Amino acid sequence: MAEYLIKNGFVYDPVLGIKGDKVDVAVKDGKMVETSALSKPAEIDASGMTIMAGAVDIHAHVAGPKVCAGRNFRPEDKLFRATPMAGIKRMEGGFSVPTTLRTGYDYARMGFGFVMEAAMPPLYARHVHEEIRDTPIIDEAALPVFGNNWFVLEYLKNHEIENTAAYIAWLMRMTRGFGVKNVNPGGTEAWGWGLNCPTVNDPVPYFDITPAQIIRGLIEANEYLGLPHCMHVHSNSLGEPGNFTVTLDTLKQAEGIKARNEFGREQVLHHTHLQFHSYGGESYASKSFESKSKEVIDYVNSQDNITIDLGVVTLDETTTMTADGPFEHHLTELNHLKWVNTDVELETAAGVVPYIYSPKTFIAGAQWAIGLELGLYAKDPMRTFITTDHPNAGPFIRYPRVYKWLMSKAAREDMLDNVLKYGNTVRDRCYIGEIDREITLFELAQMTRAGPAKALGLEAMFGSLKPGMEGDVAVYPYNPETSEDPEDIERAFSNAQYLIKGGEVVVKEGQVVSNGNKRTFWVDCKVNENPQVERDIAEKFKRYYSVNQANYEVYAHHYVPNPYVIEVDATQ
Amino acid sequence: MAKMVTDVICPFCGTLCDDLEVSVSDDGTKILDVYNACAIGAEKFLHSQAKDRVTRPRMKQEDGSWKEVTYDEAIEYTAKMLADARKPLMYGWSSTNCEAQAVGTELGEMVGAVMDNTATVCHGSTLIAVQDVGVPSCTLGEILNRADRIVFWGCNPAHAHPRHMSRYSIFPRGFFTGKGAKGRKMVVVDPRVTDTAKTADIHMQVEQGRDFELLTALRVAFKGEWLPDFVGGIPKKTIYEVADVMKSGRFGIIFFGMGVTQSLSKNHNIDQAICVTRDLNEYTKFNIMPMRGHYNVTGSGEVWGWLHGFPYALDLSRGFARYNPGDTTSNDLLMRDEVDSVFVIGSDPGAHFPNSSVKKIWDLPCVCMDPHLTPTTAVCKLHVPVAFVGVETGGCAYRMDNVPIECRKVVDPPEGMPTDLEFLERVVARVKELKGA
């Protein structure tokens, strides 16, 4: 395989502690190496440019049934957005819900090497994997959802951690899943009857367990197994004014629990798109609604076993989609736009509704501010990751715009003064105007590379240019010594000059030149035999599933043609 | 002694039953019997065993006779036809697996084809309605476990989806539905007294083509507002009663079929039916689901959805994906003489398209890839028999509720016969060569 030597660029690598020094970067046989290991490398001149490891996205909805529902029911999302095929590059389409082809190409152009699909309904795992397979270049994995699963509800009602863990291990193998996702715990099961669980103390109808029990139980089961990633939660009452108390109650479930794993992960709970969960007030009106980002992030700062991602609102027309079924129903009642819902037997649900975050409304401006405040108030960039909960708060192609806002107070002031119609009200009801902090390139590398890689248990592969890591290198046309205009940040990080992925050049001079060699990551966790769980599984399939147990497992061949399996032994 | 293959998926209708058992001769070549399937499903398996099955490609000669050709020749003809075409139509896709659909789509990109599936004459109007108003739905297991209100509108599962009612919708006992059929109220809306209608608690025998009116009347009735004495031939008392039945359930569903998708008002009927469902969610939990016909028509819409963002009528001829039903739909293209060759994959436009469209296909270069002899194979220039998906090869198929299920291979295909995936892959390779030249 090829050898590359990337010279003269400004390198940012939190793991190696490099803060913009000019260091040569070497890639050989798909991996990062010492420059001395190269014999006849192709040289890439990165003069005046910024070099980082390939980026890692910890949370995006990019593959699977709800994403595809979003595409198919929104032809308008593709209007004037098509890009024709060119060379090896296939046709691209879509904006907020891009096609799988565009998804792979856009992430590559932005310098990403790994993306986590954030919610996989187990019964639809094949669909998720077919889309992942057809997403070029980037490595991906998917998190099956557990927080409303009948097995989990029944086991955790009696705090049966071992049984829960055995079931999780089994389901991850069946679905080729990566970790434990937990969306609106209990609330989505309640939605089966058109109901919800707004707080962590509302019992789930019939199952008689509280969201708090589900959250804590899933954390414990996750650590019992020692999975690479921690329990990944989207808490109850997403998007509701006043929900920050529910968020704090959720985060407190992790108190006293220590990470137990062999992957270098130090936290036990990841709270996703925290922006949607940091609201005060009683309604969306500007008189009442207010930011509680400070209150929430203060708690996160005070604990060391929690990671978060932001979910920044990008002020676009987008397509919301979540396993939080009751939330999407609530949203369609608010905005009266079209609504897709799918309840999934014994497991979960999902909803999809288009949404316009108009800068002309107070509420969208406040949401924009809250997401950024969380990123700016966070003390530890290694525990704070940049997302837009794609496509919920905005499409992932806006990440570079979010970087700009985080990295430039001037860019934020410009938004408040010139773009948001109610900028002054937003200053008034939120903290954004009081914050001077500007995220540095080194911190950006922590928030988009080293941090998420560590939280996913993948620090040995991604997030750094250290010899031995995957050969994922992004070169951005951004000169940290001379660039002054914040727009440069957005422009440069939107389109890398080069992306080397797995040791192969896939973006060259800003153009996609290869479809890469994408892999699907999943976690194969061995547990002790558990006859009770086996019996329960057989029984539920026989009586309540609409498919036979023998037809549930996602086999490799055409669903996961290029797997990367992480093995975990939880038999001790 | 025979081998028994269990948990077999039935590749016939959108019910996609996955509990069939098939006994196979010891040498693995013959299907002896099929258990658990309905009559039409069993027939599909046994049909693959027919003695007179065509096992080699056949090319139509000048004089109208057929000449056997090799698969290599068939690949060459197909690749040339597509590579030379300005705007080929690649139609069908409902009776093949998602792997073939995905490779076929790549082929479509390379040759600038218009891709269309059988939804174009079936649930295309449903797909348009979903683009208008969305669709609140669920998996079939949710019906099994929760539903106490079942409405069949313009569909006749007793004949078209024979095991639907016993597996999912009416008879089974699920987690919250321990009383089975006794705990469910069943409403059928159909101008005909079908076998499904005969088993209903309430049959609304709507006048032909008056579904839209009746659906809007239900929305009025939910709110308890005034109705005329009759709507679509149904007395208002019955409409209020049905509205009440729907509202008073804990979990309900409307299943609908071609009776509403292809009757007067088409997609507007479905708009209304979905709005009825939306309205009901203010009172209780309600869902709606199309009764998709072919076993994997749903899958082709999903594959095109993830690759190009549109579920049917997918026009790739300009180098990027376009979608405009009425413009990029098969029959419209054929009638307007806009396509210059036709590749039919696993479907039968010869039987389902209007005569005038079929005549156009007859006049054009046309390849038909299908295990069966069909009216389409009779009008094409080249018939390529391939292995039966779900019988002689596996692959992914999407049930009517979009749940993907992996089909099983039960027996080997006849010696030397490729699967449609293999055939398409070889055509792709050949087109690449031709285009590269």
Ligand code: SF4
């Ligand atoms: S109902 Fe449909 S899928 Fe089931 S056995 Fe009959 S034809 Fe096959």
Ligand SMILES: [Zn+2]
């Ligand atoms: Zn999310």
